Amino acid sequence: MRDLQSWLARLEQLHPTEIELGLERVSSVARELDVTEPARRVITVGGTNGKGSCVRTLEALLTAGGHTTGAYSSPHLLRFNERVRIGAEEVSDEQLIEAFEAVERARGDTSLTYFEFTTLAAFWLFKQAGVEFALLEVGLGGRLDAVNLVDADIAVITSVAVDHEAWLGSDRESIGREKAGILRAGKTFICADPLPPASVVDAARDLGCDSYFIGHQFSLGQGQFELSAQPALKFGVPEIHLPLPSVAAALTALAIAGELPGVEQACAVLAELRMPGRCQQVQWRGRDLVLDVGHNPAAAEYLAAWLKKHPVRGRTLALVAAMADKDIEGLCAPLSSMVDHWCPALLPGNPRAAGCEQLLQGLSASGVPSARISDGCLPVSESLLSLHGGLEEGDRLLVFGSFFTVAEVLGFIRDDSDGQPGQ
Numbered sequence: 001m002r003d004l005q006s007w008l009a010r011l012e013q014l015h016p017t018e019i020e021l022g023l024e025r026v027s028s029v030a031r032e033l034d035v036t037e038p039a040r041r042v043i044t045v046g047g048t049n050g051k052g053s054c055v056r057t058l059e060a061l062l063t064a065g066g067h068t069t070g071a072y073s074s075p076h077l078l079r080f081n082e083r084v085r086i087g088a089e090e091v092s093d094e095q096l097i098e099a100f101e102a103v104e105r106a107r108g109d110t111s112l113t114y115f116e117f118t119t120l121a122a123f124w125l126f127k128q129a130g131v132e133f134a135l136l137e138v139g140l141g142g143r144l145d146a147v148n149l150v151d152a153d154i155a156v157i158t159s160v161a162v163d164h165e166a167w168l169g170s171d172r173e174s175i176g177r178e179k180a181g182i183l184r185a186g187k188t189f190i191c192a193d194p195l196p197p198a199s200v201v202d203a204a205r206d207l208g209c210d211s212y213f214i215g216h217q218f219s220l221g222q223g224q225f226e227l228s229a230q231p232a233l234k235f236g237v238p239e240i241h242l243p244l245p246s247v248a249a250a251l252t253a254l255a256i257a258g259e260l261p262g263v264e265q266a267c268a269v270l271a272e273l274r275m276p277g278r279c280q281q282v283q284w285r286g287r288d289l290v291l292d293v294g295h296n297p298a299a300a301e302y303l304a305a306w307l308k309k310h311p312v313r314g315r316t317l318a319l320v321a322a323m324a325d326k327d328i329e330g331l332c333a334p335l336s337s338m339v340d341h342w343c344p345a346l347l348p349g350n351p352r353a354a355g356c357e358q359l360l361q362g363l364s365a366s367g368v369p370s371a372r373i374s375d376g377c378l379p380v381s382e383s384l385l386s387l388h389g390g391l392e393e394g395d396r397l398l399v400f401g402s403f404f405t406v407a408e409v410l411g412f413i414r415d416d417s418d419g420q421p422g423q
Contacts, residue, residue: 004093007100008080011114026116027149032106035123039070039134042150043253046138046179047158049299050192050246053275054158055135057242057250060269062133063088065261070126072119072147073137077277077293077407078414084122086129099124115139119146143181154188154257155209156249160197161298176200183207190218190252192245212252220248227255235263238271242278243302277406279306284413287388288312288396291410293403295322297330303400304334314394315340319383319409320363321347322401324354328362331401336367339398343374345383347404380408 030036045054052073059071068087076082081090099121103112112120119139126134136147142157160176176197183189189209191200196213204211212218217229220237221244227233233255240247247270254260261269274280277293294303307316318339322328332342344359354362356377363373378386387397399409 002097004080004096007097011100011117014112014114014117022144023146023149025110026112026120026146029103029107029110029112029116029120030123030149032108033102033120033124035120035127036150038123038126038150039131041132041154041257042134042136042152043154043156044136044138044147044150044152044182045156045158045249046142046145046182047156047192048161048175048179048296049294049302050158050243051137053242053246053278054156054192054250055137056275057247057270057273058133058135058253059085059088060273061250061254061261061266062135062259064265064269065259067133067259068129068131069133069135070122070129070131071135071137072122072126074115074118074139075403077403077410080118082276083118084125086125086131091125095125096121113146116146123150138179138182141175141178141181143178145182148182151184152182152187154190154253155182155184156190156192156253157182157196157200158192158243158246158249159298160193160200161296172197173199177203180204183209185209188212188253188256190249190256192249194245210256212256214245214248218248218252220244220251225251227252231255231258233260236267238267240270240273242273242275247273277403277410279303280406282413284416285388287391289409290396290398291406292398292400293406294400295326295331295402297327297334300331300334300400303398304338307335307338307398312394312396314392314396316396316398317341317343317387317391318398318400319343319345319380319387319405320359320401321345321380321405321408322354322359322362323350323352323404324358325352326354326402328354328359329365331366332363332368333366335398339368339372341372341374342368343383343387344377345380345405346377347402347408348379350404353402353404380405381412384409384412 045051071085084091103120138145176199180200180203185207189211191213218227280291282289347353
């Protein structure tokens, strides 16, 4: 196969289940590929929310400092290539195909999931490119995630909240225990959750990690970053457009590693940082949209705080579509008082997506009056057009609930001849 889409379609069919946590199969293929050490230094980032923002911050700061990086994150929004970046640039289709061919040769009869296969491909590309730093975002959990086959020099946990209960447990202690699986004995650990579960704190202590906790050894707020441990740092920062704990963790990781660029250069990087799909502001057909991939209550709370900090003259309308296994009541509740009208929408091509009845029940349970909810549910693209037609100057349209939801809207806007996305 010589085209990327054919490869990706094939990878989806290789394994009987979409997810199978465990490292035995993927580690054996990694050894065959010789990618258990994909770079000279490895920073692994786990957590419920904020992982991608932390990786993006690490990548931007290291690149500004003249270092070569390989960044691996998931999921993507519009192109699979978004998941694998070398030197802060998405790799090409041809590079991915070459990597997939290498993994295919190495795996023999070993069955790999889509995520395992693509993780190994990313590691192979990093090894081939000889990058200095591999920046690895955990896909699910930590302990048994494919990314964890690599030993991290620095492990970061951005946050611990309830999500993916079927795989990780239904409480923060259980989930924290899984996420702490990325820690390594005697290595550096950075925690950006201000109230980490005891399971995380205990794991760091038991492993003898050199540990840094937000609110204790480091902080970021009121326009200032401070690291009280060695090397002690304190400097003012510009307005930052990504979650502050994730940015603080990245700054701390690089300061500890001795690779943080100068203050002026770091601040210039921080001022420009953006993440597609995270409170992303878009102008489309003369109206304001805010796109956010948040899909759990903790992410919705962050989004609500962002909306409060960025008020508009007019109304806020919300288009929400989510996966059926998510806490839809908890997803909508933090935003219930900030949205003037709600439009539950469908993702008919996605078998995991919530149906109309589940969305309506979630909105009702979150305290949204029925008078503020659209009747029925249309597919996301149709809902987008319908809502846009009712927007007036000064209004904004919020689109959230899933990566799939935001991807659908971004794709629609991209293909729309009457408008182009902008920030």
